[in-house]
Amino acid sequence: MFSKRLQSFRHAFNGIRSFLRSEPNGRIHFVATIVVIIAGVWFRCSITEWAMLIIVMAMVWLTEMLNTSIEKIMDHITPEQHPGVKRIKDIAAGAVLIAALSAAVVGALIFIPRII
Ligand SMILES: Nc1ncnc2c1ncn2[C@@H]1O[C@H](COP(=O)(O)OP(=O)(O)OP(=O)(O)O)[C@@H](O)[C@H]1O
Numbered sequence: 001m002f003s004k005r006l007q008s009f010r011h012a013f014n015g016i017r018s019f020l021r022s023e024p025n026g027r028i029h030f031v032a033t034i035v036v037i038i039a040g041v042w043f044r045c046s047i048t049e050w051a052m053l054i055i056v057m058a059m060v061w062l063t064e065m066l067n068t069s070i071e072k073i074m075d076h077i078t079p080e081q082h083p084g085v086k087r088i089k090d091i092a093a094g095a096v097l098i099a100a101l102s103a104a105v106v107g108a109l110i111f112i113p114r115i116i
Contacts, residue, residue, distance in 0.1 A: 015065075019065055023064075025064055026068075029060060029061055032060075036107065039111055053106065056099070056107070059102060060099045060100055062099070064096050067093060067096045070089065070092040074089060
């Protein structure tokens with residue numbers, strides 16, 4: 001039972017490692033996350049601000065990883081061009097955009113007043 005759980009964690013960590021290694025967006029998110037953490041420490045963000053930053057950063061990671069999974073599924077089952085595939089991929093990309101815009105707004109609300 002416990003070794004089965006451990007195995008599931010191993011699969012999940014392998015998934016994160018694979019995302020970071022093979023997806024350019026993964027590396028961009030990694031660098032952006034490090035920059036936000038440094039800025040948060042530098043500007044002494046409050047607990048509430050940290051909570052908001054963590055939530056929006058997690059939203060970006062989650063949507064990007066799920067978007068990548070959806071792209072891989074679609075490429076696997078339908079390698080040729082198809083309007084249905086276009087719609088599915090565009091909707092998944094839209095989810096990433098919503099998360100990224102939310103993160104940009106929260107980051108601006110927290111950091112811009114401190115910078116100016
Ligand atoms: N099989 C397909 N049929 C029709 N349109 C497609 C197909 N594959 C991709 N597209 C179109 O190209 C866009 C980009 O898809 P692609 O799979 O290349 O993602 P990507 O460029 O790797 O995106 P990301 O930057 O999010 O990783 C899709 O949003 C869709 O509009």
